[in-house]
Amino acid sequence: MVFELDTKRLEFPHPSYAEEDGLLAVGGDLSVDRLLLAYSNGIFPWFSDDSPILWYAPNPRFVIDPSKIKISKSMTNVLRKKTFSLSIDRSFKEVIQLCATMNRKDQTGTWITQDMIEAYSKLAELGYAHSVEVWQDSILVGGLYGVLINGVFCGESMFSKVANASKAALIYLAQEIELRLIDCQFHTDHLESMGGEYLSLTDYLAILTKDQRHE
Structure with missing residues (x-):
């Protein structure tokens, strides 16, 4: 069942109600408070310019355990040669703009709309969204x-x-930020090759909501 959100009420249905493709709800807005509530409950927005805001909660979820990330021999050589220099949160806006405009195989257009760029840039300013630059x-x-x-x-x-x-x-x-989990949301062969695996929504939410103070 797909729920319709009220912009005047800050709430989401439980993610377990999502459709088979992960679609949970439609509508609402991209305010900081709504986005943080969504992510705190395993929900995220994914839509295009010509559609209303769509909210997803896939089950199972595709994730990477940072401690188990797979690094191929060729990639080990690339890192050893210091082919790249890397940084965190140095150019968030440039990263999100390039993610939105890069041409991708078998994909036309982008789901990273201008409204999304503005919303996540605000999250970055407040310290909730982060970027890695290469x-x-x-x-x-x-x-x-x-x-x-x-x-x-x-x-x-x-x-x-x-x-x-x-x-x-x-x-x-995976190596430079202390993380419990990297949420990839959906499966891709690229992410699977680096250690991506499926995790049930129940197990995902247990990790997401676990109190770190008692670990």
Whole structure:
């Protein structure tokens, strides 16, 4: 069942009510408070310019355990040679803009609308959204961004202008930030090759809501 949200009420249905494709609700807004409530409950927006705001909560969820990220021999060599330099939160707005405009195989247009860019840039200003940048000769050649909630990094998008740049960003994220989980949301072969696996919504929510103070 797909629920219709009221912009005047800050609430979501439980994510377990989502459809088979993960669609849970429609409508609402992209305010900071609504986005934080969504991510805190395993829900995220995903829609295009010509549709209303759509909210998803996939079950099962595709995730990466940071401690189990897979690094191929060729990628190990790339990192050893220091082909790239990497940073965190140095150029969030540039990263999200490039994620929105990069051409992707078998994909036309983008779901990262101008409203999404403005909303996540605001989250970044408040310290909730973060980016990883990959540099080569002082040029931004790759990166990713997402929302960090209770030790879970909810990855939104990544881009790569040169080979291995997005892989380097993901590895850097897993190794340099203390995370409990990287939420990839949906399956891709690329993410599976780096250790992505399915996790039930129940187990995902248990990790997302676990009190870190008692670990």
